[in-house]
Amino acid sequence: xxxxxxxxxxxxxxxxxxxxxxxxxxxxxxxxxxxxxxxxxxxxxxxxxxxxxxxxxxxxxxxxxxxxxxxxxxxxxxxxxxxxxxxxxxxxxxxxxxxxxxxxxxxxxxxxxxxxxxxxxxxxxxxxxxxxxxxxxxxxxxxxxxxxxxxxxxxxxxx
Amino acid sequence: xxxxxxxxxxxxxxxxxxxxxxxxxxxxxxxxxxxxxxxxxxxxxxxxxxxxxxxxxxxxxxxxxxxxxxxxxxxxxxxxxxxxxxxxxxxxxxxxxxxxxxxxxxx
Numbered sequence: 001x002x003x004x005x006x007x008x009x010x011x012x013x014x015x016x017x018x019x020x021x022x023x024x025x026x027x028x029x030x031x032x033x034x035x036x037x038x039x040x041x042x043x044x045x046x047x048x049x050x051x052x053x054x055x056x057x058x059x060x061x062x063x064x065x066x067x068x069x070x071x072x073x074x075x076x077x078x079x080x081x082x083x084x085x086x087x088x089x090x091x092x093x094x095x096x097x098x099x100x101x102x103x104x105x106x107x108x109x110x111x112x113x114x115x116x117x118x119x120x121x122x123x124x125x126x127x128x129x130x131x132x133x134x135x136x137x138x139x140x141x142x143x144x145x146x147x148x149x150x151x152x153x154x155x156x157x158x159x
Numbered sequence: 160x161x162x163x164x165x166x167x168x169x170x171x172x173x174x175x176x177x178x179x180x181x182x183x184x185x186x187x188x189x190x191x192x193x194x195x196x197x198x199x200x201x202x203x204x205x206x207x208x209x210x211x212x213x214x215x216x217x218x219x220x221x222x223x224x225x226x227x228x229x230x231x232x233x234x235x236x237x238x239x240x241x242x243x244x245x246x247x248x249x250x251x252x253x254x255x256x257x258x259x260x261x262x263x264x265x266x
Contacts, residue, residue: 014201021202029204051169061169063162063239065221067213071196073203103205122165128243130188130209130251142196142206144213146241150163 014074022073029099036106043109044119044154051121055155059116065148066107069130070100072141080141097143101125104147112151120149160225161235161262168235168262177231177259182223186216187250213253217241220255233259 046052051061072080076092083090104125112120128144161168192208199206220241228236239257246252 018201018203025202025204049165050167051165054169056170060161060171061163061165063164065217065241067210067217069206069209069213071199071203071206074201076203077200122163124164124240126241126243128213128251128253129245130212130243142200142209144209144243146213146217146243148164148239148241150165152169 015078018074018076018078022075025073026095026099029103033099033102033106036110040109042118043113045105045109045123046121047123048121051152051154053154054152056153059153061150061152062115062117063148064108064111064115064120064151065146066104066111067128067144067146068100068103068107069142069144070096070103072096077141093141096141100143100145101147104145108147108149115151117151117153119154120151123147123149160228162225162239162257163235163237164239166238168237170264170266171235171262172265173237173260174263175261177228177233177261179256180224180227180231180233180236180259181254181256182220182227183252183254184216184219184223185246185250185252186212188212216251216253217255220253224255224257228259231259233261235260235262
């Protein structure tokens with residue numbers, strides 16, 4: 001009985017640690033993402049297959065790739081397990097996925113800007129499998145995202 | 160070598176199609192990264208070790224694809240796509256493929 005109680009206490013501590021650290025990490029990440037996205041300015045991101053408003057010939061288009069792996073925290077995994085009993089939308093993982101996608105896209109934009117481009121098209125985002133942990137029994141969830149796009153240079157409308 | 164994931168290259172004309180080129184790599188993550196990852200699964204945040212692993216595998220797969228294209232005498236690869244698959248627990252395959260072409264400036 002005593003053993004059982006210590007186990008419960010241990011899990012509760014993990015949940016609290018996960019909640020505090022996870023919320024902090026998420027808030028910081030979202031704040032940093034917003035700040036970086038604000039710096040993008042007129043950068044054009046599309047998932048069109050062609051090159052909208054292409055103008056510059058000197059700079060050949062080039063593919064850019066960005067990847068990111070984001071881990072869930074213990075609290076979120078716990079909430080997801082609870083959802084697994086009752087069913088319904090797993091909100092705790094919703095923000096995890098969107099954060100991973102935004103981060104990967106932002107990395108593409110930053111790469112392209114460094115190379116001197118001002119637009120990307122044909123943006124493709126897919127989740128990857130790094131093997132193992134995504135399907136582990138522990139329920140430790142993580143999201144791996146690979147984003148690829150073609151960077152090019154377009155002329156801003158002069159009006 | 161011009162590499163794009165679009166079907167055409169803006170400002171270039173595709174003169175000749177050389178065919179499909181591909182590159183793949185299977186990488187295992189090592190135990191050290193797993194330990195760091197299991198800790199991160201507690202507190203949340205980016206798994207830098209796994210991100211690096213993905214970057215390395217992607218570079219390797221692209222390199223193999225590029226050397227194939229060079230052998231075919233192409234100067235550009237269009238419509239590049241990536242896919243991943245889990246071969247066994249702990250190892251993942253990254254596969255890159257595209258069409259090798261000869262591109263000339265002009266439209």
